[in-house]
Amino acid sequence: MTLSIEQRREHRLTTIEKSLARRHRKENGFRRLGLAAVLAGLTLVTILFASILTKGIPAFWQATLYTEIHFDPEVIDLPPAPVREAGETPYAFNERHTQWMTQVGLVNWQSLIDASLERALGEEVEPRQLRDLRALVASGERYALRDRFIADPSLLGDTVTIKMLAGADVDVWVKGNIDRDLPDARQQLSPQSRAWIDVLQDEDVLRQSFSTALFVNTDSRSSLASAGLAGAFMGSLFMMLVVIALSVPIGVSSAIYLEEFAPKNRLTDLIEININNLAAVPSIVFGLLGASIFIGYLGLPISAPLVGGLVLTLMTLPTIIIATRASLRSIPPSIRQAALGIGASRVQTVFHHVLPLALPGILTGSILGVAQALGETAPLLLIGMNAFVANVPGTPLEQSTALPVQIYLWQGNELRNFFEARTSAAIIVLLGLMLSLNALAIWLRKKFETRW
Structure with missing residues (x-):
């Protein structure tokens, strides 16, 4: 059957319209597929960053103790810090300074921290409870206390409010990163230490503060709470x-x-x-x-x-x-x-x-x-x-x-x-x-x- 010119023209237009519609559908489908891929990528990146930020931002704040440390002269039984005398050779002065530093290192700095915590708790701690008491403070803080005295020996006999990092287990407990309903055998802190934490929080001695240690300290294996970058x-x-x-x-x-x-x-x-x-x-x-x-x-x-x-x-x-x-x-x-x-x-x-x-x-x-x-x-x-x-x-x-x-x-x-x-x-x-x-x-x- 022979089609007229008008019929062939209408058939050609119909074919072109169907082809255009098919191409437009494919183009729109490709655009939607590309948009879905972009949204999926953004969603995954958002989840990743949200997870990192949610876990990481709290670590910029750390459990910290604000206690009064008394630099007791009876504990710090040291001669005055050596001063270089007129006519003294550098070797002789360095020898005297080294001897003084050795004596400083032998001081029981931990006892000053123990006494400070006892005053903050308002009770005298028995010798068998000292381990529970010392678990409250990062072990590296006694060295920080020593270094502070070396930098300023005039602190002898003074009472100064000092900021000390709490132990890593204390930080975990305060932030609720461990299940408090676990039995005592599975807890990282003893019942006595946990009770003292509540007392120190009520007295506002133990609180969260921005962790400068994360930025100014080096890594540490002995004092995990003091580890830094x-x-x-x-x-x-x-x-x-x-x-x-x-x-x-x-x-x-x-x-x-x-x-x-x-x-x-x-x-x-x-x-x-x-x-x-x-x-x-x-x-x-x-x-x-x-x-x-x-x-x-x-x-x-x-x-x-x-x-x-x-x-x-x-x-x-x-x-x-x-x-x-x-x-x-x-x-x-x-x-x-x-x-x-x-x-x-x-x-x-x-x-x-x-x-x-x-x-x-x-x-x-x-x-x-x-x-x-x-x-x-x-x-x-x-x-x-x-x-x-x-x-x-x-x-x-x-x-x-x-x-x-x-x-x-x-x-x-x-x-x-x-x-x-x-x-x-x-x-x-x-x-x-x-x-x-x-x-x-x-x-x-x-x-x-x-x-x-």
Whole structure:
């Protein structure tokens, strides 16, 4: 049957309308699928951050005792602090000062804390109850009391209100992180200690306060409540300084040469392939490389921020090179042609015209590479940065740990009720640093961005 021209036209229009409707349905379905994927990702990220914040924010406040400490002269039976006399040699003065410090260390500082708690409780504690009493205070506080007296020997005979950290078990009990209905045999504190906690809370001697110890103290195994992030923070800081000092200039210079000056031949093609492959190598491989070369062959100190920085530099270089080359490629060829056309040399064209325009992308890529290095853990474990270090490193050559490794160590601590929240707080600190670096990258991109 032969269709008329009008019928063929209507059939063609009907076919086109059905095709358009089908394409629109597919397009709308794809949009809805993309929106669902974005919402699912945001939901999971929100759950993750909510979980970390919910657990970590309470750890920034810690159970703290505010008690009056009497620096009893009968307990602190010491001669006056030595003062260097006229004509005395430094050696002789140091010897007298060392003897005085030895005597200070022999003082029973714990007895001063015990007497202070007895006054706060309003009762005399029997000798058999001293263990329950001392469980209320972090064991490291007696050393803090000693250091305070060393810094100011004029405290002898005075009574001063001092802020002391409560024990880790006390903090867990006060925050309700342990079931109070458990039988006494499964409780971490004795019934007497728990009763004293209630008394101290009623007297406002024991209360929650912002934990400066989390930021100013180093890690501790003997006084868990005093464990902090100072050593790990300084270790990460030294490593990032090494990474910035090495990876950024080397990576940017390499990218400029490969993109602007290197001849296009098989050698440069091989170099580009290897750079792209290195960017996909697992970070733990760089840790093995650092352990074998920097520690095994060059003999650099194990667990030192310098070694960690060198390992992270190797890991970060491919990322910076790739990001820098992408930024240089984004500059229109007309910029180069115009500069060369008015007599500029190749070097002048690159450094006076191309590089300033590519600077936002270069800075962004470099900062993101450094931020990625800040959160790496696996390569640092292989060079020994998971060792327990009780001091804040003063140089990149001293033993240290890093924030990601400290999080890893705290996560495996046996006192999970206390360190679970502490670990989340450390994660918040690390995320804060990484988000700050990302915000800096965005700000620099906006500041130096040039439109043409």
